[in-house]
Amino acid sequence: MELTAQTSLSLRAENVGHHFGVRTVFSRISFEVAVGQVCVVTGPNGSGKSTLLRILAGLLAPSEGSVEMRVQGRAKTSVERRQFLGYVSPDLTLYRELTAAENLEFFARLQGITLSRDDLIARLTQVGLRGRGRDLVGAYSSGMRQRLKYAFALLSNPPILLLDEPTANLDVHGIAMVEEVIAAQRRRPDGGITILATNEPRELTWGDRTVHVDSTP
């Protein structure tokens, strides 16, 4: 989704907390990400980085606090938020019984995107899967599936990217592809927002700012 250059876009978390049953994952997390920024969410295993990203994506309601996305001054609901973001995560899976091309065509159609054959090839090329579009996703390696998740996340050219463990299972070319995706996001004329959840030292350097999540009392 291309926003105009005048579009104001903001993403803000205020005192966000979450607990599963009696176990508190994290609490009182507050931050705001401005357009053009890359924010890195860090924290030890089990601290709730992925949960925080799911909350930001509108896939999970926070137990406390709120997440606010404003587009042109108007606040969006958690469901509306989804049309402005691309999401890559280990808990996201595409259909193994369909080919990569069929997956992208299916999700594009659901999102109301008209995807021509050239578009499809360009998107597969962008993530390094050119020539493999007719293969079943079930036959893909874990690295190829990760690349396909990027093609899915970028389908609508969203202004916000939420990347959980962004380079998981990727080789050096795959990591370069992710770097290029993040760089392209920074270059967007409307200013894109990228939020990464990672502990990889290399990926920590990609961010302009860091949010640390820790569940330890």
Place this chain on the structure above:
Amino acid sequence: MTPPEASHDVFRAGWTGQALTLLAKDMKAELRTKVAISAVGVFTFASLLLLGLATAVLKEVKTVAITRLADPLTVQGLIAQMHPAWDSPSKMGLLWVLFCFAAFAGLAHSFVHEEETGTVTALRLSTSAEAVYTGKLLFNLIVLLVVMVAVTPVYMAMTGMSAGSPFVFITVMLSGGIGLAATATIIGALAAKAQGTGALYGALGLPLLLVFLMLLLNAAGTVYVVNAPMLRIVKDVGGLFSFGILIITMSVMLFHFVWEE
């Protein structure tokens, strides 16, 4: 590296269009994997076989209603009042019990499958709750109708069940199919969200299923009433059809609460 701009209108596809897209995807995947059709089909035909063996003797048994016996009691009078113990309404009831189990064995798993494989996240990011429910309902309805069309004639031939009034029979089968698909779809969704196993279906589905089966057996009885008054047909078959529509309407309205976390 940036791909050419595709024309897009995110989330504006309309939920009916999205539902049909989802249906087309499910049909394509089903034709490849044959998971639902084989689960429902194998269960149904295995049950048919067992039923045929178990009820072979029943077909010969005849009964008579004591209240109908004339006074004085004669052998001819007794024979005249005799009718098969396992009559067509009972056979129809048993056929629907079979369809119910088959539906829950196969259809309800479509949501569980999405949940277990993790594709549910991509779906939630791409489409609305209403579209998902409608797409799944249409898929389940088509699979169920295919199974019904394949199984019913075989069952009728095996058990000697008559069609009674053909128009009412077809209407009951269609209305029952809609009601059963609607019930199985929403219970499957509830079970998937509850991280459920098969055992959970019974607990979640019992209240809905009980009402459905009562209406269904009522309507099934009407099929075999000779010259049934139109008012009874409308009341019984209409009641069954209305139940299906009610479940669908309520599900579309409330599915959002099941779908969102």
